[in-house]
Amino acid sequence: MSCMTGAQTRCLRNAPSVLSFAAVGGRFEGEGPLRDYFDELSEDHFFGEKTWEKGESAMQRRALFHALEKAALRERDLDLIFAGDLLNQCTGSSFALRGSRIPFYGVYGACSTMGESLSLAAIMVDGGYAERAAALTSSHFCTAERQYRMPVPYGSQRTPTAQWTATGSGCCILSREGEGPYLTHVTAGRIVDKGVTDANNMGAAMAPAAYDTLCALFRDTQTVPEDYDLIVTGDLGKLGHRIVADFFARDGISLGERFTDCGLLLYDIDAQDMHCGGSGCGCSASVFCGYLLRGMREGRWQRIIFAPTGALLSPTSTFQGESIPGICHALVLSSRKEG
Amino acid sequence: MDYLNAFLCGGILCAIGQLLIDRTPLTPARILTGYVVCGVFLTALGIYEPIVRWGGAGATVPLLGFGYSLARGVEKAVREQGWLGVMTGGLSATAGGIAAAVVFAVLMALLFKPGDKR
Numbered sequence: 001m002s003c004m005t006g007a008q009t010r011c012l013r014n015a016p017s018v019l020s021f022a023a024v025g026g027r028f029e030g031e032g033p034l035r036d037y038f039d040e041l042s043e044d045h046f047f048g049e050k051t052w053e054k055g056e057s058a059m060q061r062r063a064l065f066h067a068l069e070k071a072a073l074r075e076r077d078l079d080l081i082f083a084g085d086l087l088n089q090c091t092g093s094s095f096a097l098r099g100s101r102i103p104f105y106g107v108y109g110a111c112s113t114m115g116e117s118l119s120l121a122a123i124m125v126d127g128g129y130a131e132r133a134a135a136l137t138s139s140h141f142c143t144a145e146r147q148y149r150m151p152v153p154y155g156s157q158r159t160p161t162a163q164w165t166a167t168g169s170g171c172c173i174l175s176r177e178g179e180g181p182y183l184t185h186v187t188a189g190r191i192v193d194k195g196v197t198d199a200n201n202m203g204a205a206m207a208p209a210a211y212d213t214l215c216a217l218f219r220d221t222q223t224v225p226e227d228y229d230l231i232v233t234g235d236l237g238k239l240g241h242r243i244v245a246d247f248f249a250r251d252g253i254s255l256g257e258r259f260t261d262c263g264l265l266l267y268d269i270d271a272q273d274m275h276c277g278g279s280g281c282g283c284s285a286s287v288f289c290g291y292l293l294r295g296m297r298e299g300r301w302q303r304i305i306f307a308p309t310g311a312l313l314s315p316t317s318t319f320q321g322e323s324i325p326g327i328c329h330a331l332v333l334s335s336r337k338e339g
Numbered sequence: 340m341d342y343l344n345a346f347l348c349g350g351i352l353c354a355i356g357q358l359l360i361d362r363t364p365l366t367p368a369r370i371l372t373g374y375v376v377c378g379v380f381l382t383a384l385g386i387y388e389p390i391v392r393w394g395g396a397g398a399t400v401p402l403l404g405f406g407y408s409l410a411r412g413v414e415k416a417v418r419e420q421g422w423l424g425v426m427t428g429g430l431s432a433t434a435g436g437i438a439a440a441v442v443f444a445v446l447m448a449l450l451f452k453p454g455d456k457r
Binding site for chain 1: 453
């Protein structure tokens with residue numbers, strides 16, 4: 001019996017449950033409108049460590065710690081962990097977890113990593129290959145600036161289309177049984193590249209991928225946007241969000257107020273001077289593992305689409321004038337256990 | 340009057356740079372090197388000299404001024420030592436600035452710990 005519905009979507013027959021979740025953020029996240037949804041906010045962006053990179057790993061460990069603690073679990077209760085970040089060779093995650101004994105898969109999907117890791121964890125749990133699995137990702141403003149642009153002390157100016165890499169980490173633990181919300185469908189994204197080369201305008205580069213994946217999800221599940229209370233993309237920011245809304249409007253579909261974006265939710269964009277909004281895999285991870293999941297548990301939404309987006313570029317590809325491939329992975333979460 | 344001219348000259352050059360950041364996909368690093376190269380060409384064409392006479396420090400302090408010093412150094416060295424000056428003149432003329440940048444960078448790195456944006 002196939003678990004595939006349509007070309008890209010997997011139907012999770014056992015609908016794994018979110019068992020526990022936690023979000024950790026930095027100072028700017030603590031000044032934003034979602035501050036109350038974080039489990040921990042650090043004024044110190046070094047998180048007590050000597051370098052920002054070590055700080056990012058420490059932040060990931062904090063997110064995992066909080067998620068485990070909230071469900072009264074220990075590390076050994078996890079059968080698997082999928083983790084990722086934005087640093088070269090994924091060191092943020094592997095260094096964060098090198099002291100742990102949890103079987104580990106490192107994944108990279110740029111800012112879509114929370115979608116990727118959560119999808120894989122959900123499929124593993126759904127298929128019975130793990131009783132409990134965790135998805136954990138992070139990004140850190142200072143390490144990402146060094147990785148993709150210029151070291152922060154260089155003091156380069158940000159362009160109007162630039163987005164702000166969130167300093168944040170989110171951890172979500174899935175289990176075969178639980179109180180929900182439940183993951184019912186996973187849509188694997190395809191790489192979409194429309195030829196955008198401006199690395200300071202990733203919202204525009206990722207928007208076509210978000211449109212592609214959302215269309216696939218609606219087509220595969222035979223649903224329409226009205227079937228969902230909330231459709232949240234990863235970190236398209238102001239510009240990318242508008243592009244996706246325009247794409248759907250061109251098809252005669254109005255996404256309306258239910259369509260929003262983690263990059264728009266995390267900060268008070270104007271007051272905090274965030275230009276186009278937040279980005280980074282810590283952005284969608286911390287919004288999801290705080291605001292969105294808590295909102296679902298509190299009954300604010302019954303059924304949502306969470307669709308983190310990623311720009312699959314590297315500094316070298318940018319220097320060589322390559323365009324930016326985008327990706328978007330989507331998940332459907334429901335407060336009812338539907339197969 | 341010198342102060343006003345310097346202010347206007349430097350201000351205009353920086354405003355052009357700001358427009359390039361805001362309105363074009365050029366990265367700050369490219370604008371930086373572009374400014375230096377422009378300074379060299381404008382000096383070679385004899386356009387920058389009058390700007391320096393009018394704008395003073397407003398023209399020599401921005402990055403274009405670094406290009407201006409490079410070009411002037413080459414010009415001088417060629418006059419004194421012949422064509423070898425094409426290779427030696429630029430860096431000789433700007434050695435003070437480059438050495439100062441290195442020395443102060445080391446000093447600052449020793450004195451301060453990097454912080455993030457506030």
